Amino acid sequence: MNPLAQLLEAALFSACRPITAEELATLDPDASAAGVRVALEQLREHYDFNQHGVELVEMAGGYQILTRPVYAAAIERAQFTVRTPKLTAATLETLAVIAYRQPVGRLEIEEIRGVSAGGVLRSLQERSLIEVVGRSEALGRPLLYGTTALFLELLGLRDLIDLPKAEELTIALRPHRATSEGSDDAAVYVEAES
């Protein structure tokens, strides 16, 4: 590994959150963006090639050194650390709506999910998984929500682009066969959507 890669390794080891390439570049005044990229690639290969117990993971717009999944059970059993608790269905659904529709207001979230969303929104905000990103021009200027970097970090996503696209979903809106009377309108509608 080149000296810059070693420096980056030390910095990433000391950090407790994903660090962006720009932040890493400030470690060495002589480092160029390209140099940081090369050094990060070297570090990743170093961990992979030498079969280290940790790996360099890119997420939430930055880089972080994480243990490999294969050791999760052992580490947990020894109680060195705890796994993040599972998210509830209501939380996941609300996050899904916000992730795809942001900026989105409470009313739209409630319309899609068919249930009131006040409590879930509050707890998501407290956990910094979503934030207020503005106000709608609609009546009463309701708050609009969007996802945060912590949301990406929690899911291990590099960017919102990593979310599945509508056409990749198995239940993508596809035309249903018209079986009996009265179904034609619905089928036409669905076709128009897909």
Place this chain on the structure above:
Amino acid sequence: MTVTEFLALPEAPTIALGAGPGFVVELEAFSGPLDLLLHLLREEQLEIADIPIARIADQFLRAVHELGLNQAADYLDMASRLVRLKAQMLLPRKVDEDGWEDPRAELVRRLLEYQQIREVAVWLGRAAERRAEQFARGYLPPAPALPPPPLTLSLIDLLSAIDRVIVGIPSPVLHKVVARPLDVESATRRIEDLLAGQEQIRWFDALGSGATIADVLSTLLALLELARRGSLRLLQPTPFSPMLIARESPRPTA
């Protein structure tokens, strides 16, 4: 079909408000009415695009009732929509009628949209679980600053430290509060004694000589109390003239 006939249909559901368990806040099984509806459709292997509304509405109401969701507003809202749809579907219409809009279209759209969100939610859940398999460096918050160990002190050090602290304390400004209770009882007795001897006395007679503020107040309260009881009358012949205290003569029994 009239409303009565519609309601009298053999499968017509009844929503028993207030029956069953109390207010349901968290519902483990379903994350909302749309979820319950999708569950029912899957169970019956029905197409979303062609929902037999009458059947599914009855099943929905039964499920709501059985699960004790009666008082969850979100479920009742959906229940009422379904019942309305059921009524709309029963309305007669001409075959090949132009401009007939399937009343179910809106529900179908919502169900499809929700189903998609459900799938994304599952995807997000898996991503979060995968991410939870990897641990970052354990984060320790910076420890609060403590005095440098080892902290060795002799008793003399400790006492002189206490002295230094005590010296620094400014002597507090104290105000002595003396209890000077109003003595209404003896004032009452004094006034009654005076009035036993004479028909009418003046305010200053009642007060006596060398009266303190407490005496003035006690006397005033005693006078007011006696006047209230009807033992005496308080008079003021002209404005600002000294107050006169007169014994209450027995009322004429006219």
